[in-house]
Amino acid sequence: MFPSEFEYLAPTTLDEALSLLAEHAEDAKVLAGGQSLIPLMKLRFAAPAILIDINGLPGLSHLQEDKRGRGFLRIGALVRNAALERSELLKARYPTMAAAAPLISDPIVRNQGTLVGSLVHADPQGDWGSVLLALEGEVVAKSATGERRIPATKFFDGPFTTVLRPDELAVEARVPAPGPRSFGTYLKLERKVGDFATVGVAVSVSTERGVVTRAGIGLTGVGPANIKAVDAEQALVGHRLTDKAIRRAAELAAAASEPRTDVRGSADYKREVVRVYVARGLHQALAAKAA
Amino acid sequence: MHRSITVTVNGQARTAEVEPRMLLVHFLREVLDLRGAHVGCDTTSCGACAVLVDGVPVKSCTMFAVQVDGKSLTTVEGLASNGQKHAIQEGFKEEHGLQCGFCTPAMMLVASALLEENPNPSEREIRWAISGNLCRCTGYQNIVKAVQHAAATLHPQPAGRTE
Numbered sequence: 001m002f003p004s005e006f007e008y009l010a011p012t013t014l015d016e017a018l019s020l021l022a023e024h025a026e027d028a029k030v031l032a033g034g035q036s037l038i039p040l041m042k043l044r045f046a047a048p049a050i051l052i053d054i055n056g057l058p059g060l061s062h063l064q065e066d067k068r069g070r071g072f073l074r075i076g077a078l079v080r081n082a083a084l085e086r087s088e089l090l091k092a093r094y095p096t097m098a099a100a101a102p103l104i105s106d107p108i109v110r111n112q113g114t115l116v117g118s119l120v121h122a123d124p125q126g127d128w129g130s131v132l133l134a135l136e137g138e139v140v141a142k143s144a145t146g147e148r149r150i151p152a153t154k155f156f157d158g159p160f161t162t163v164l165r166p167d168e169l170a171v172e173a174r175v176p177a178p179g180p181r182s183f184g185t186y187l188k189l190e191r192k193v194g195d196f197a198t199v200g201v202a203v204s205v206s207t208e209r210g211v212v213t214r215a216g217i218g219l220t221g222v223g224p225a226n227i228k229a230v231d232a233e234q235a236l237v238g239h240r241l242t243d244k245a246i247r248r249a250a251e252l253a254a255a256a257s258e259p260r261t262d263v264r265g266s267a268d269y270k271r272e273v274v275r276v277y278v279a280r281g282l283h284q285a286l287a288a289k290a291a
Numbered sequence: 292m293h294r295s296i297t298v299t300v301n302g303q304a305r306t307a308e309v310e311p312r313m314l315l316v317h318f319l320r321e322v323l324d325l326r327g328a329h330v331g332c333d334t335t336s337c338g339a340c341a342v343l344v345d346g347v348p349v350k351s352c353t354m355f356a357v358q359v360d361g362k363s364l365t366t367v368e369g370l371a372s373n374g375q376k377h378a379i380q381e382g383f384k385e386e387h388g389l390q391c392g393f394c395t396p397a398m399m400l401v402a403s404a405l406l407e408e409n410p411n412p413s414e415r416e417i418r419w420a421i422s423g424n425l426c427r428c429t430g431y432q433n434i435v436k437a438v439q440h441a442a443a444t445l446h447p448q449p450a451g452r453t454e
Binding site for chain 1: 294310311312314321333334335336338341347348349350353354355357358380400419420421422423424
């Protein structure tokens, strides 16, 4: 399969990239890892006239916390999934992300694919969107005219659609640093390594003296976009992680899902997996003594 | 619209004019006549086209040739040196790690990259590393043995590591 013809531009500075984006806007697509974009171009679902390769830009490969771990974890647009999978920082401090990273596609694809690229691609079956929703992260977008920080809850605008403007470049994703008693995980049902999620569930919980102070639940593959199960989250806040509270949250999350029957399973089956996975994730949180 | 790229392939600098839309796998096979990278699924699933770019496995059907300008590539043709098989090739031969051979070049490259990073991998780590490479013949058992054989050759251990 061969993509349509395009003009290839490889800027070497961020300013240059942003002015190219401003100039070409709708005609251009940004190439980072390319593990979603290039397959789409080969199928000619995407046929950009201009491809702006950002792999040569400096300053987009950072994976670090700011404000001595009291601010945000900042993930640059060129941080590969393989780097996230190997990150000791994620293992120690960001368990939801550490659990999700090894489940993204397969090891070879993870060497190229990026978290920020996955967010921008906005596939409803993409894993990182649910993680960002559960962790209440944000995307930093830059353009020739300025910068804005877009909360995850406002970023996704439907299947394969975000609120990014054509002249904007997503330069970074940010995740708030965890509180002292936080836990999370990501559970993914897939038919085989490299498959998209049949169902994915991101869970993140913070507690104080055993009482939930913040809960985040993101759902993958069970709606037209990644879903933040807000009712389930709110049902947990202010309560202990008792069996009853967990059961209630799991039911609310299942009710928030909007799965469709397809080759990976029936809608009823997927909704049931959401229920089971949310409960399992919260029980793991309890076992990890977040409470 | 053609672009000039220079790539070091198996230690040798190669320069060519390519269309931006030319995929790396076609550049290797059709421009450089290196047929070891196979087009299997052509949909980023099977891993038969995997080659090493600066030592890192990538699916060459999911990368444009223009993206590797200035980089160093290793294909299966570059594994042997001075007429000597690479330890991973020896392993695949000794342990019968192939049947039809279609997945084998990429399988060996991915395994060699694993052994660079992790000289003494556990069986689980080997299976994890090759989980992006499909083999429809072997059931993977002999491939795992082949990688273990290569690891033992490259880095002899007093006692084998267990799970």
